[in-house]
Amino acid sequence: MIGAAAIALVIAIALMLIRALSGPTLYDRVLAVNSLGTKIILLLGVIGFLTGRPDFLDISILYALINFVSTIAILKFFRYRSFQVSLTRRGRGGP
Amino acid sequence: MFETGATGRVGYFLGLITVLVALWLGLSWDYSFKPVIASLGAVSIVLSAVLAFRFDILDREGSPYARLFQLMAYWVWLMVEIFKANWVVIKACLRSTLDINPALVKVKTGCESDLARTVFANSITLTPGTVSVEVEGNKILVHALYEEEAGPGAFDEMDRRAREASDGRGKS
Amino acid sequence: MTEIIEFWNAFRPALGSALLLAGAVLAVIGTVGVLRFPDFYTRLHAASVTDTAAATLAIVGMAFLAPSLAIVVKLAVVWLFLFLTGPTSSHALANAAHTAGLQPMIGRLGEDDGGRE
Numbered sequence: 001m002i003g004a005a006a007i008a009l010v011i012a013i014a015l016m017l018i019r020a021l022s023g024p025t026l027y028d029r030v031l032a033v034n035s036l037g038t039k040i041i042l043l044l045g046v047i048g049f050l051t052g053r054p055d056f057l058d059i060s061i062l063y064a065l066i067n068f069v070s071t072i073a074i075l076k077f078f079r080y081r082s083f084q085v086s087l088t089r090r091g092r093g094g095p
Numbered sequence: 096m097f098e099t100g101a102t103g104r105v106g107y108f109l110g111l112i113t114v115l116v117a118l119w120l121g122l123s124w125d126y127s128f129k130p131v132i133a134s135l136g137a138v139s140i141v142l143s144a145v146l147a148f149r150f151d152i153l154d155r156e157g158s159p160y161a162r163l164f165q166l167m168a169y170w171v172w173l174m175v176e177i178f179k180a181n182w183v184v185i186k187a188c189l190r191s192t193l194d195i196n197p198a199l200v201k202v203k204t205g206c207e208s209d210l211a212r213t214v215f216a217n218s219i220t221l222t223p224g225t226v227s228v229e230v231e232g233n234k235i236l237v238h239a240l241y242e243e244e245a246g247p248g249a250f251d252e253m254d255r256r257a258r259e260a261s262d263g264r265g266k267s
Numbered sequence: 268m269t270e271i272i273e274f275w276n277a278f279r280p281a282l283g284s285a286l287l288l289a290g291a292v293l294a295v296i297g298t299v300g301v302l303r304f305p306d307f308y309t310r311l312h313a314a315s316v317t318d319t320a321a322a323t324l325a326i327v328g329m330a331f332l333a334p335s336l337a338i339v340v341k342l343a344v345v346w347l348f349l350f351l352t353g354p355t356s357s358h359a360l361a362n363a364a365h366t367a368g369l370q371p372m373i374g375r376l377g378e379d380d381g382g383r384e
Contacts, residue, residue: 005287005290011295015295015298018302019298019310031360034360038318039317041322042326045326057342057345068356071356121343184313184316188313189296196375197372197374217355217358220357221353224312225312226308
């Protein structure tokens with residue numbers, strides 16, 4: 001049953017790759033890669049349980065963090081064409 | 096509204112340290128406290144705290160632990176809402192003929208503080224079927240999968256609960 | 268009392284596997300939605316099914332399968348990270364697309380509109 005879950009997740013990742021490769025706009029691709037990352041996080045945990053090594057969860061925690069940072073970095077790069085612009089906060093201190 | 100005095104900053108700092116220590120203990124699950132491992136943990140916690148201080152992100156949203164219990168109660172209510180909304184989107188995904196009615200809606204929020212607004216906008220995004228596209232002042236631009244789901248008054252209860260959870264019942 | 272614990276220990280892996288499988292199937296359903304929906308903003312909604320319901324079900328299922336409490340704590344941390352970062356990146360995506368001038372499709376859409384990109 002755990003194996004079936006792993007297979008279903010692999011199918012979901014493969015289908016999501018179609019969207020990542022064919023997505024008409026940049027944002028579709030970023031969305032697909034981000035969602036693919038979520039599925040990979042789950043798949044890493046499932047593989048850990050499948051092989052009896054739940055230490056894989058450490059890898060999936062790291063993947064969750066890297067996935068988030070890379071999404072924000074890609075979006076920032078395509079908005080400003082540079083990583084150097086500081087994302088200043090508007091309206092510090094509230095109304 | 097914001098505790099910018101020294102006592103407020105120290106409170107946020109202590110909250111951050113407590114959470115970091117709890118996170119390290121939970122992840123490493125090492126209670127033998129061997130000198131090498133424990134000192135590595137201590138160094139990483141201090142480094143994270145110093146970085147947070149230097150990035151100037153230690154404020155009410157960065158460290159909202161004073162209202163942890165209210166926020167957790169709100170979270171439980173939100174989980175129920177998320178599962179209800181999931182059902183609608185799953186049906187839309189599986190229907191043999193595509194039948195959706197997307198719309199852009201402006202939602203007015205009564206949330207005053209940044210923390211309440213963040214909680215409210217994130218709740219809208221977290222609920223499948225609605226995504227907050229832009230936050231400008233006290234208006235949030237929301238894209239909804241079904242126009243009926245985002246009609247006037249659809250977000251009132253979430254707005255009220257988010258406000259009460261993050262700012263308390265007393266304020267407006 | 269011991270009977271209840273024995274029953275629970277026998278029942279736990281089955282319940283965990285079932286929840287895990289349900290989460291994986293929800294991930295497939297969300298992906299199908301992402302492939303089917305006509306424009307970027309609607310795809311965002313389908314992807315959020317994976318981020319919320321599928322992740323929750325799968326992680327709760329894994330928690331039932333977990334051999335020790337340390338694993339449950341790690342699963343809880345993964346779940347917390349997913350729930351804190353998921354809406355932030357969704358909002359960043361929607362905001363970036365909106366700022367770049369990508370217009371959403373508005374109004375009731377049937378099957379014949381599905382092919383239009």
